[in-house]
Amino acid sequence: MRKITAGLFISLDGVVEAPNEWHFPYYNDEMGAAVGAQLAGADTILFGRRTYDSFAGAWPEREQAGGEDAGFAKALGDMRKIVVSKQPLTFSWRNSEQLEGDLVATVTALKGEPGGDIGLSGSVSVVRQLLAAGLLDELHLLVHPIALGKGMRLFGESGEGEKPIPLRLLSSAAFSTGVLNLVYGPAEAPGDAGYEDAKQHLAQKPGE
Known part of the structure; x- marks a missing residue:
């Protein structure tokens, strides 16, 4: 079974919109x-x-330019790229195609095919749908020490009928910049608990 991993740049207050405007420092x-x-x-x-x-508008030119990032650009170009859209698309970046049919059904089939892992970079709406469907194996969050105050968040206000998505921490690391690299995977629901269950873990006095 192929593994699906998603990576997102995210602010301390959960914003994932337009990271090119705030994460480069x-x-x-x-x-x-x-x-x-x-x-x-x-x-x-x-x-x-x-x-x-956004990627197609930048990485092919960077590959052709032959700069320091040309190797990464070539690797992206060589990968199979599947684009989720309800509108008909045309492509100039090699190895690109449009996803056919239902997202969840198609990705479920992709997971069962032979091959390497399936990655996502950004693409918040796709990440949300795969999380809700239980298809995402790893969620990589690079949490930046900045609160933006506005912008689309990874997890917005819950709508009617939406269910909580339990996750477990697979790994964590703190970078010298203050960025946290947090990797989450799917988890079982934690079960019911309340204050009566938690109070035994309180310190007897503040600071203890």
């Missing part, structure tokens, strides 16, 4: 290694349309 070798590790085993990338447009 925190980008260092530690973060570069974390981003590379999240996609290391992948040979396929799932994109939402807006994220794909």
Whole structure:
């Protein structure tokens, strides 16, 4: 079974919108290694349309330019890229195609195919749907020490009928910039508990 991993840049108050406007001051070798590790085993990338447009508008030119990021750009170009959109699309970036049919059914089938892992970078709407469907194996959050106060959040206000999504922490690391690299996986629901269950763990006096 192929593993599906998603990576997101996220602020301290949960904003994931337009990270290109706020996350670059925190980008260092530690973060570069974390981003590379999240996609290391992948040979396929799932994109939402807006994220794909952003990537396709930048990485092919960076590959052709032959700069320091050309190797990463080539690796992205060589991967199979599947774009989730309800509108008909045309592509100029190699190895790109549009997802056919229902997202959950198609991704479930993709997981059962032979091949490497399936990665996501950004593409918040796709991440939300795969989390809700129980198809996401790892959620990599690079939590930046900045509160933005506005912007789309990964987990917004819960709507009617939405269910909590329990997760468990698989690994964590703190970077020198103050960024936290948190990796979560699916978990069983924690069960019911209240104050009567928690009070035994209170300190007898503040500070103890």
